Amino acid sequence: MTLSTVKTDKASAAVPAVARPAAPAHIIKDDAEALSIARKLASDFAVDAAKRDRERIWPQAELDAFSQSGLWSINVPKAFGGPELSYATLAKVIEIISAADSSIGQVAQNHLGVVAAIRTVSDIEQQKLLFAEVLKGTRFGNAFSEFGSKRAADFETRFVDAGDDVIVNGQKFYSTGALLAHLVPIVALDDEGRAWYAIADRAAPGLTVIDDWSSFGQRTTLSGTVIIDNVKVPKTHLVPGYKGYDKPTADGAIFQIIQVAVDTGIAQAAIDETVRFVRTKSRAWVDSGVDNAWDDPYTIQAIGSLTLRLHAAQALLEKAGLAIDRAVASPTAEAVAEAQIVTAEAKILSTEIAIEATNKLFELAGTRSTLAEHGLDRLWRNARTHTLHDPVRWKYSILGKYFLNGENPPLHAWS
Numbered sequence: 001m002t003l004s005t006v007k008t009d010k011a012s013a014a015v016p017a018v019a020r021p022a023a024p025a026h027i028i029k030d031d032a033e034a035l036s037i038a039r040k041l042a043s044d045f046a047v048d049a050a051k052r053d054r055e056r057i058w059p060q061a062e063l064d065a066f067s068q069s070g071l072w073s074i075n076v077p078k079a080f081g082g083p084e085l086s087y088a089t090l091a092k093v094i095e096i097i098s099a100a101d102s103s104i105g106q107v108a109q110n111h112l113g114v115v116a117a118i119r120t121v122s123d124i125e126q127q128k129l130l131f132a133e134v135l136k137g138t139r140f141g142n143a144f145s146e147f148g149s150k151r152a153a154d155f156e157t158r159f160v161d162a163g164d165d166v167i168v169n170g171q172k173f174y175s176t177g178a179l180l181a182h183l184v185p186i187v188a189l190d191d192e193g194r195a196w197y198a199i200a201d202r203a204a205p206g207l208t209v210i211d212d213w214s215s216f217g218q219r220t221t222l223s224g225t226v227i228i229d230n231v232k233v234p235k236t237h238l239v240p241g242y243k244g245y246d247k248p249t250a251d252g253a254i255f256q257i258i259q260v261a262v263d264t265g266i267a268q269a270a271i272d273e274t275v276r277f278v279r280t281k282s283r284a285w286v287d288s289g290v291d292n293a294w295d296d297p298y299t300i301q302a303i304g305s306l307t308l309r310l311h312a313a314q315a316l317l318e319k320a321g322l323a324i325d326r327a328v329a330s331p332t333a334e335a336v337a338e339a340q341i342v343t344a345e346a347k348i349l350s351t352e353i354a355i356e357a358t359n360k361l362f363e364l365a366g367t368r369s370t371l372a373e374h375g376l377d378r379l380w381r382n383a384r385t386h387t388l389h390d391p392v393r394w395k396y397s398i399l400g401k402y403f404l405n406g407e408n409p410p411l412h413a414w415s
Contacts, residue, residue, distance in 0.1 A: 025070055034071060038096040074090055091261040105265055143175050145175075168188050174223060185199045186198045216385065217386065256347060259389050266382055266386065270360075337409060354386075
């Protein structure tokens, strides 16, 4: 895709923008309250999760409840009126929500990552302006990735100076959350090739968001094509994202830890569903010599193994969150590398347990668990789709280079 071939023929399929919240979002007081709210929301979100996946129903009411709950502002600094909670808590919140509906958990990812980036790279006035929006309940979507580029970090979307504004042109895909966002951060390059977040109003003229996400998993992440045709963005909303990666910062690890939490959430859901099904619906195997499926020694061993592996991933997830806290407070090269390394370790384990647990679900629960009425296939589809982000084969490379040769991880949003 080049700027001269941006397609606008699908503009008639544009999804209208949604209204901003009528009342400010709740401000969470502490980590315990955040976890309590997440558990209550997750209980509600789980009720129709299978139906939303099956019929591809947008989680609009659920998303409104999620962002208004205060959970979308938990990493806003205290100096600007936010809770500034631990990234270990933020990750646990995403895990809890994702266990109920991993699409909803993923929708929050780029919003929280952009909030972190604003803290890192914006000046005080821009922070005041944008953090105030977040505390009101304004949701950031994303228009980062481009479908036809050679590498994920290659961008052809650009902006030009227009006085108090910039004018942005390009086309994006994998735009999680953009359909129901209030503001859409667009990754665009300046004339020096540096990447900025041009945060456009979702209703801005020339900004077209199309509901064409067709993946077999994570079906309701509110993603799709974003067409950017001479979109005007005020310079007050032009965030120098590149500054988060031209020196050591925790920004990349923050984007990554949220990915990890989505996957541990899926794994937790898969194990919970396996236990529930084995305890209530599965039959004992003919050669087992037992009357109940839950007494099958091979099933018992498998559940123990899965749970152990999940707990290991969750322990690393918490460790990564605390390492990120330290890197945010003091972004030395050593602290940032530690945060990246522990997060990479967690990413490997979370990917492996999400795929293993969603496979084992059907093996242990039996043929009956594949019936459409149970909707359990969504867990495998979601795990297989979401774990394709940031391939773990490259995480192993990062770890090996660090522990063998003392080489710090690269500084970008995928590390």
